[in-house]
Amino acid sequence: MAAKTLTIDGTQISAENHITVLQAATEAGVKIPTLCHLEGVYDVGACRLCLVEVKGTAKLLPACTTRVYEGMEVATDSERLRKYRRMTLELLFAERNHVCAVCVSNGHCELQTLAYSLGMDHVRYDYCSPKWGVDATHRLFGMDHNRCILCTRCVRACWHIEGAGTKNVAGRGGKSMIITDLNEPWGNSETCTACGKCVSACPTGALSAKGSTVSEMQHDRSKLEFIVNAREKKQWSV
Amino acid sequence: MERLKIATVWFGGCAGCHMSFLDLDEFLIDLAGLVDLVYSPIIDCKEYPENVDLCLIEGAICNEDNLELLHKIRARTKVLVSFGDCAVTGNVPAMRNQLGPDNVANVLQCAYIEHAQENPRRPSTAGIVPALLPRVMPVHEVVAVEYFLPGCPPAAANIKAFLTQVLAGTTPQLSGRQIKFG
Numbered sequence: 424m425a426a427k428t429l430t431i432d433g434t435q436i437s438a439e440n441h442i443t444v445l446q447a448a449t450e451a452g453v454k455i456p457t458l459c460h461l462e463g464v465y466d467v468g469a470c471r472l473c474l475v476e477v478k479g480t481a482k483l484l485p486a487c488t489t490r491v492y493e494g495m496e497v498a499t500d501s502e503r504l505r506k507y508r509r510m511t512l513e514l515l516f517a518e519r520n521h522v523c524a525v526c527v528s529n530g531h532c533e534l535q536t537l538a539y540s541l542g543m544d545h546v547r548y549d550y551c552s553p554k555w556g557v558d559a560t561h562r563l564f565g566m567d568h569n570r571c572i573l574c575t576r577c578v579r580a581c582w583h584i585e586g587a588g589t590k591n592v593a594g595r596g597g598k599s600m601i602i603t604d605l606n607e608p609w610g611n612s613e614t615c616t617a618c619g620k621c622v623s624a625c626p627t628g629a630l631s632a633k634g635s636t637v638s639e640m641q642h643d644r645s646k647l648e649f650i651v652n653a654r655e656k657k658q659w660s661v
Numbered sequence: 662m663e664r665l666k667i668a669t670v671w672f673g674g675c676a677g678c679h680m681s682f683l684d685l686d687e688f689l690i691d692l693a694g695l696v697d698l699v700y701s702p703i704i705d706c707k708e709y710p711e712n713v714d715l716c717l718i719e720g721a722i723c724n725e726d727n728l729e730l731l732h733k734i735r736a737r738t739k740v741l742v743s744f745g746d747c748a749v750t751g752n753v754p755a756m757r758n759q760l761g762p763d764n765v766a767n768v769l770q771c772a773y774i775e776h777a778q779e780n781p782r783r784p785s786t787a788g789i790v791p792a793l794l795p796r797v798m799p800v801h802e803v804v805a806v807e808y809f810l811p812g813c814p815p816a817a818a819n820i821k822a823f824l825t826q827v828l829a830g831t832t833p834q835l836s837g838r839q840i841k842f843g
Contacts, residue, residue: 520756550799
């Protein structure tokens, strides 16, 4: 397999052909903020947090879906990138009702952590305050659309790790929503195996185990990591 | 040097941010030696004074009284600080915004009619209870705000870090978990 030579933040690295900038950066120990990326499922470039600058292109490109090439020059941190990442986060907070103080995932939320890590101390845009519901029909899990950022991690985990194909996306733009089957109440789903992989994959408090109250929901990734590791590396580590 | 004139105000919030301020414990004694607290729910002062150096604002802007006092505070204060999640984001008080443009009628119906055990009626006497605004707003949506101190409530350690920087005359800068929502 041919290797590509590129520079990330001025450091020359060599990366396998066809891997993404995000993979190359991770291997080189460079941390790029991500939100929709989930190890073990394909990337969709939905959240735009991992945008990087690539020399020769005026556009910012998502590191998770951009492939490395020979001679590529990537910058993962700059004033411009910090500005756009913060803007993206603020728009995510403004779009739905992320009331951290009363969230099951308060203190264990990737959106919340990214916000303070990237210096977001307030949102400059008007809050949309849309009216979204909660689907609490499943016997084990709940879906709070108010806290969903449409990263589609749950959909990809459901289709490509569990293979059930229960979770889907319906609608367009800001009115898009995660649905169960053909927009049935989750509790009525005949395809859901109640495996909980969608809940494990969720970065926010949108998907939670029933019975969790404020700050109690911690998304345990170990089950997902176990399966992905077994599939990709044939290692059945316990 | 002249002592800094500091104020705190309580709009639409639970007073938890003021409780956290009181959690400053012995630092309050140091603070009392360095600043004058000229207006606050914890002191007896009816009228917001002129020439205030810094005001910590707890709570979201929910009603006409909040709005009027906020404009007065902006006009009479050098530095405004959105103090806690309700002031910074609207937080729980702003959840009524999800009920849409008629949310005022809806929340009053819910609070005074549907959940009333006796004598259900809406308070309507003029000049007693301030009218609710159509939308609950974070402070910076109404007036310019210099600094933001999020948290529900902001931890006393973060309030102390912020005030220490102000007292040292430096531009206050908080980062990482010091600016965590929730």
